[in-house]
Amino acid sequence: MQQLIPGNVQRGLSFLLALNAGDVYPAAEHVDAFVYADIPRSAVHHYLHDDQFSDFADIEGGDSVIEYLLITGLAIVHGGGISLTKAGRALAARGDGGIASDGTAAVLQVVGRFEDPVMYAKFLTEVDKQESALVVDPYLPPDALFALIELPGVRRVLTRDVAIKGHEQQARRRQLAIAIGVKPEVELRFLPPEVKELHDRYVLPEYAGEGLMVGTSLGGTQLTVVAHLSGDTTKVLRKHYDALWDAASPLEPIARVSDAS
Numbered sequence: 001m002q003q004l005i006p007g008n009v010q011r012g013l014s015f016l017l018a019l020n021a022g023d024v025y026p027a028a029e030h031v032d033a034f035v036y037a038d039i040p041r042s043a044v045h046h047y048l049h050d051d052q053f054s055d056f057a058d059i060e061g062g063d064s065v066i067e068y069l070l071i072t073g074l075a076i077v078h079g080g081g082i083s084l085t086k087a088g089r090a091l092a093a094r095g096d097g098g099i100a101s102d103g104t105a106a107v108l109q110v111v112g113r114f115e116d117p118v119m120y121a122k123f124l125t126e127v128d129k130q131e132s133a134l135v136v137d138p139y140l141p142p143d144a145l146f147a148l149i150e151l152p153g154v155r156r157v158l159t160r161d162v163a164i165k166g167h168e169q170q171a172r173r174r175q176l177a178i179a180i181g182v183k184p185e186v187e188l189r190f191l192p193p194e195v196k197e198l199h200d201r202y203v204l205p206e207y208a209g210e211g212l213m214v215g216t217s218l219g220g221t222q223l224t225v226v227a228h229l230s231g232d233t234t235k236v237l238r239k240h241y242d243a244l245w246d247a248a249s250p251l252e253p254i255a256r257v258s259d260a261s
Helices: 007-021 028-036 041-047 065-071 086-092 117-128 142-148 169-181 231-247
Strands: 075-078 081-084 108-112 133-136 154-160 187-191 202-204 212-214 224-228
Touching (some): 007 081, 007 224, 065 075, 065 081, 108 117, 133 231, 142 169, 187 231, 202 231
Antiparallel strands (some): 108 224, 133 202, 202 212
């Protein structure tokens, strides 16, 4: 059956439907950022041919999903943000929201704030379904790492060696080292400072399956969305971030020394 509207437009509709339901009206650039965030442009150009990228409009050229929704009357500007119209809501709710370019469903799973214990528990439940997962978060806070390493599927963590809100650089590094010190099977690596490609957040299975895209850092307090990626998108991202992983430096864990006697 032919798809009614492009997958990227349906993705924008689904995102707006979820947020508008909570009386949240995001800025146009935030909607476009969400729509295109699951495939970094550097990864796409490196691993995909142009014809395979046809489902994703070129935002830099001004062809944005929001422009399409406004022109077609599916969305309007509301209070400085974007709101779906009655027609937009009807189309978003018709059942094929979040269809990815390979025809699989990229269903929005969790919408909320990580400071909400229920939302965070739902997020951890989704992460727990990933096998031998790589967690990518450039600004991962130590307390989030302590929670993640309790999940048996988390095996690798890729982040930056930088200061974050509430943590100076050296203090964060030390606390991250303490966290992985209690789980020797988990490895954490820092991407070199000169590599500027680490700015998105994902949970990607090592071999096969559908990964997760996370809208904000795991220590963030703003409203975020956790969404499933398509199998093809996950495959592209896995190749991209595995290459970055190989270029990263491992963090030496701080662990209790065993008494040999």
